[in-house]
Amino acid sequence: MKLKLILAAALLAAGLTAQAAPIIVKYSHVVADQTPKGQAALKFKELAEKKLAGKVEVQVFPNSQLFGDGKEMEALALGDVQIIAPSLSKFSKYTKKLQVFDLPFLFDDIQAVDRFQSSKEGQDMLSSMKGKGIVGLGYLHNGMKQLSSNKPMPTPADAKGLKFRIQSSDVLEAQFKAVGANPQKLAFSEVYQALQTGVVDGQENTWSNIYSKKFHEVQKYIMNSNHGVIDYMVVANGKWWDSLPADVRKGLSEAMKESIAFGNKVATEEDDEFKAKVIADNKAKVLPLSKENTMAWRAAMKPVWKQFEGEIGADLIKAAEKANK
Secondary structure: OHHHHHHHHHHHHHHHHHHHOOEEEEEEOOOOOOOHHHHHHHHHHHHHHHHOOOOEEEEEEOOOOOOOOOOHHHHHHHOOOOEEOOEHHHHOOOOOHHHHHHOOOOOOOHHHHHHHHHOHHHHHHHHOOHHHOEEEEEEEEEEEOEEEEOOOOOOHHHHOOOEEEEOOOHHHHHHHHOOOOEEEEOOHHHHHHHHHHOOOOEEEEOHHHHHHOOHHHOOOEEEEOOOOEEEEEEEEEHHHHHHOOHHHHHHHHHHHHHHHHHHHHHHHHHHHHHHHHHHHHOOOEEEEOOHHHHHHHHHHHOHHHHHOHHHHOHHHHHHHHHOOO
């Protein structure tokens, strides 16, 4: 009897130990902690561990510590990480519809992007990759893109012959080819050195990325172009997500929704702040793009819309245009 009681106690203790072991959630991304995405990831950790105390442990890996932006999708598929937040440009091999976000001069501002992402069409795209094992948890803002190079570029003709770093995106490749420039696909972690050594002449990025990665220190001019958007989709490994206990999945969903709202607020508020920091450093000259020159750039790049209309869908492009006021 005594032996049975000891064995029962041991089994009970083992069961309690197993139950107490938290689910490890690895959240990997490629930018700095102080960027909107970095802050949103840390907020997710805070909220998830508060809502699901003892049930989950969220480990955040910024700055490509685990995987660069060329490897993170593969890592997600293999289950080496559970959550990542790639740029929307990274999903073109999984669904062509998300290429709508890469179309140049489509959105007037980040508020228009937000309205489109909140629309039925935008929300439907979150589940567009389920068949490929990818679950969309929400959109995360970074901000509008600015063009930089070592020469001023008030007109599209000024970009001719220059080499621009781009993310891996057929639309962005076509965008620069439309103005006679030479796009070069490079991982985000390689951009600073490529600019510093002259491997590329310029790049396009948000104010937060430009400042946090010090791109303004290795570029002479930044055009305040607002010609496109860099946003992210926070995604999870579908098999892992579906395997979670219902209460854990619910808690993580709530934490993610709140962290995205927080991150998007930060992105909107800090956009002007990061721009001001770049200007204050006085290492790159920030130049405005006049309304006339903006129209010239838009006209030069708008044929890219037509080029990808068949893949994206004319209705989706129209829905995005309607988000502008």
